[in-house]
Amino acid sequence: MDNCLVLPNKPPPGIQDEVSMSVPASIAPPVASSSLRAIHRRTAATLISALAAPMTLATLALAVAAVSTCVSPLGGSAWAASRTMVARPAAKAPAAPSSAPAAGQPDAAVEKIAAVVNDEIISTTDVDARVDLALLSSGLPDTPDSRGRLVAQVLRGLIDERLQMQEAKKLDIKVSDHEVDEAIGRIADQNKMNRAQLEQLFADRRIPLSTLKAQGRAALLWNKVVIRKLRPSIEIGDDEVDAVVKRIQANAGKSEYLVAEIFLSVDKPDQDEEVHRLADRLAEQISKGANFAAVARQFSQAAGANNGGDLGWIQAGQLPADLDTALQNLQPGQMSRPIHGFTGYTLLYVRDRRTIMAGNPADSKLTLAQIVLPVTADTPEVMQRAKAAEISRTVQGCDAFRAQAKTLGSAQSGDLGVVRAGDLPERLGALGLALPIGKPSEPLVQPSGVVVLMVCDRVLPVNGAPDRAAISEELGGERMDMLQRRYMRDLRQAAYIDQRM
16 A cells, blocks of 8 residues: 555545634634635546545545445436525624633633634644644645645535534534444445554544544535535536537547646635745655555545546547646646646646547548659669658648659659558558658658658547437536635625634
């Protein structure tokens, strides 16, 4: 096993400022954290199906994968148009909890308030326990520097989580102890542990198991809130699916990338520097060997966080321009530096690369033309190679190439018609598949002389039609991502939040 504990979907934390204050330890609320927050560019179908997904100890976010009975798979035809959400009025500040210890109570019995969220308190003990959990699950080193950089991020996650739990309570949505225990048992099973071994692991690291339980309960509650409030308002039309199918077909033969991401949101301008430092720190640790998927599960605020940051297969041009440029410069196994976008910082990791909808390359149909420069006593090879090199440098496009072939007057020059790539000699077949359309090849020495080849058209074999149901799920997920971000934004704006750490 790696140096990290793997669970599904660790809550995505945020960033805030720091202050502090004392409060009796007895009023500290349970630890919790936001696991389905700030979702972007990933499908809610993945989020929801994660409820039934296997759990591993690489990211302590059991919540989303815990109980498959909470929801059913998304499907465009099953979504019914429903209501839209209206933000509630801003909450009034509740009476501040007393920070003084009870009469006769020793100072050692008090602890500090990290934040007040409406009428509930998040204590510094809550924050410390969640930082421990973040370090364990992500594999980051437990150093003062790492802990210091995580505090603000973890606190923001706890604040969002508390807002989500309060919203669930208002809607009378509940998660039973059995659901949480079932999820923890599944986590142990997926990591080839029994329940006692999992509990011992937490005991060895001095992390209360209640921290994991609280995190999981909060995430399950928020997932149920999102399904009840947002899913009925999502409907995907056939015209939307048709547009995606056409785009996929138009891109057949081009590259697509299997991508994972870590996204860190910047909600306010004064958070930018802190978030940037965290992004740099995560990139540094991953480059030193920390597992990208584990770090993504623990820190990413994207919907794919529970799935190791997975974005699935992404085509060129599908992401925003800044991300797309970085993506096309990455090879499988490479990670970008932090990319500063409009809403935050992103790290991209390319897991694989393939050709879209491509079948057997040998079945590709190539429309070819060639110029043959015969080698004779009067036109030795060195002369013809120089002339062929000049053609390769100066002639662009099939019309110009064909005109040049006629001018040179060689009987073997001109169109070769449509040829199956697999029927050509191996070297020429590979060249025909790789050569850009309308660009001359480098000079090739053949028995007939020195040859310059050009591909005027190339039709790649199609390996099946796009899955319309999967496309509908993807579009529905993107819609739910957007609605969920708005939902969370409205909860923050309507809440009384007093951050003191």
